[in-house]
C-alpha cells in the first residue's frame with residue numbers, strides 16, 4: 001500500500017490538471033476487472049465543485065524542467081516523491097474495486113529525463129493491463145521530447161493521451177516554459193492523431209487511444225486574448241482531431257517576476273468554456289463569436305452577445321424555427337430545443353405550454369415568439385442590462401468544467417453537422 | 432375515490448381498470464391522509480384483470496409497459512397517480528402519447544422517468560463497496576427510487592468474478608451477484624466482517640479526496656447540485672467533513688447537509704469515530720453467516736479523521 005504522505009504529494013501536484021473525463025472507451029472486461037463506460041462516470045464531487053472520476057496522480061513530482069508557473073519546477077522548494085509502478089497499480093485496482101474511481105489518470109513531472117519518465121509511465125500502464133488485468137479507463141500524459149516509439153507504445157495501452165499546450169503561443173512558452181516548445185507539444189499530438197487514423201483505417205486488432213486526445217491551456221498567465229485562444233482551439237479540433245480542449249485559470253502558486261501576481265478570474269475561464277461549447281455543438285464559427293485581438297465579454301455569455309449583435313434575426317417563432325436556429329436562441333439549450341421539437345408536432349405551442357414543459361424563459365423570452373405572441377424587451381440597451389443582471393447571479397457559481405449532469409444550456413445536442421458520433425457527444429460533451 | 436394498491440404492477444393494473452371511469456380517481460401506493468367524507472378502497476391484485484388490462488394497453492402502445500415499470504419504481508408519493516394519468520391518456524387517445532409534452536400527464540410522467548434514470552446513473556458513480564474478509568463486496572445504498580436491480584448488470588460487467596451485494600437499506604432488499612448468478616433477495620439487516628485492509632484503503636481514499644480539492648475555490652452549491660447531500664451518508668470520503676475543512680464563511684451556509692449519516696448501521700460503521708459506542712451490534716453488515724458482533728462493527732471503522740464527533744451531529748453547528 002502506498003504511503004499516505006506520498007499519495008498526498010503526488011495528488012496535490014496533479015490537481016491543476018483540469019481534465020477528469022472518463023468517456024470514450026468501450027473496453028470490455030476480459031477475465032479481469034473493469035470495463036469502459038462510453039459516457040464516462042463521475043464518482044464524487046469535491047468542495048471546489050469539480051468531479052472526481054479518475055485517480056489523478058503524478059508518477060513523480062521531481063522535475064528537471066523549470067516552468068515558471070509550476071509547483072513542481074526544479075527551482076521550487078517542495079517535498080518530492082516518486083511512486084513505483086506496483087504502488088500505482090495496486091492503488092488503482094483497489095480503489096476501482098470499491099467503486100471510488102473509474103480509472104487512472106497518470107501524469108508525471110520530467111523525472112531524470114523525458115525518455116526515462118515516459119518509459120516509467122508506459123511500464124506502469126502495461127503492468128496494469130497485463131499483470132493486474134485491469135480494463136478500466138486509463139488516461140496517460142505524454143512527456144514532451146520523449147522518444148516517439150515509447151509514446152506510441154503507451155497509446156496501445158491507454159484509452160486517452162494528452163499533451164498540455166499550457167500556453168497559447170510560442171513566445172509565451174519561450175518565456176515561461178523555456179524547456180518546452182510548441183513543436184515539442186504539437187508534433188507528438190499530430191503524430192498520434194495520424195497513427196490513430198491509420199490504426200482505425202486498417203482495422204487492426206487491439207487498441208490505440210480509443211478515447212482520443214485532449215489538451216489544456218492556462219488562461220491569464222500570458223497576454224493572449226480569448227480570440228487568439230479560441231482560434232487555436234478551433235484549429236486543434238479541426239486539424240489534430242482533439243476530443244476536448246480544457247482551460248485552466250491561472251492561479252499564482254509560485255512567485256516569479258514574469259508571472260502576474262493575481263489569479264485570472266474564474267469567470268473568464270467560464271466564458272471560454274461556453275464559447276468552446278458553442279463551437280463544438282451549436283454550429284458556431286469562431287469568427288462569429290470574437291475577433292482575434294479581443295476578449296469575450298464578461299458581463300454576458302457569448303451566445304447572448306452574439307444574439308445582441310444579430311437582433312435582425314430575432315425574434316424566432318418557436319413553432320417553426322429549425323433546430324439550428326432554436327439552438328442559437330439565448331437560454332435555449334439542447335434539452336429545451338429537443339422538447340420543443342417533440343411537443344410542437346402535436347400542438348401549436350404557447351408561452352404557457354413552454355412554462356409547463358419547464359423551458360427556462362428568463363433569457364429566451366426576449367428572442368422568441370410563441371404562437372405569434374412576444375413578451376420580451378425590444379429596446380436593445382435595456383435588454384443588454386437585463387441579460388447582464390440575470391447572468392451576474394448565475395456566473396457567481398460558474399462551473400469550470402461542464403459535467404455530464406450540467407443541465408439545460410450546457411447539454412449539447414445532436415446536430416446534423418456531426419451526424420455519426422452525435423448521440424455519444426450529446427451525452428459526454430466530447431467530439 | 433382513493434384506490435390504494437401495494438405498489439406491484441399487477442395490483443396497479445387491476446386498480447387501473449377499476450378507476451378508469453372514475454373522474455375523481457386517485458391511485459396511490461403510499462400513505463394518504465383521507466379528508467372527511469372521502470371514500471377509499473384497497474385494491475388487491477387480480478391476475479386475470481391485470482393481464483387483460485396489460486394486453487389492451489400494449490395494443491395501443493407497445494412500449495407503455497416499459498414506461499410503467501419505471502414509473503412504479505418512483506419513490507415519490509404520487510407514483511401511482513402519475514402512472515395512472517399517463518396510461519389513462521393513452522387509453523383515451525387510443526395511441527401512444529410519448530413526446531406530447533404540452534399535456535400535463537405526459538410531461539409529469541416523462542419527468543418522473545427521467546429522474547429515476549438519472550438516479551440510477553448517478554448511483555453507478557456514488558455506490559461504495561466495502562471489502563469483506565471473504566473477498567466479497569458489500570454496498571449499502573439508500574436510493575429515493577427503487578433502482579437497485581437496475582445497477583446489477585453494470586457492476587456485474589466490471590467486477591466479473593467478484594461476488595457483491597447491493598443492499599437497499601430502507602427497502603430491506605438486496606441485489607446480489609454471487610459470482611455466477613444474479614438475483615434479488617429480501618435483506619433487513621446485514622452483518623459483515625471487513626477485510627483487514629479495508630480501513631487502510633478508506634483512509635487513503637479520504638486522503639486522496641482531500642488532496643485533490645483546490646482549497647482556493649469553494650463551490651459548494653455546484654458540488655451539492657451534482658452530488659446531492661442525500662447520497663453522502665455512505666461515502667467514505669466524507670464530503671461533510673471535507674466542507675468542514677474549508678474556511679468558515681463557506682462552510683457555515685452548508686452545515687445543513689453535514690449530518691447526513693447514521694440512518695442505518697452501515698452509515699454509522701462508515702462515519703463514526705472508532706471510540707464511539709457501537710450501539711447497534713446486531714444490525715451491522717454480513718456476508719455469509721458470521722455471528723453479529725460488536726467487534727465486527729468496530730472492525731468496519733476507519734481511523735478517526737479530525738476530531739471525533741458523535742455520528743448524528745452536524746460537523747458544523
Ligand code: SF4
Nearest residue numbers: 063065067070073109
Ligand atoms: S515539465 Fe514543467 S509543468 Fe511539467 S512538472 Fe516539470 S516544471 Fe512542472
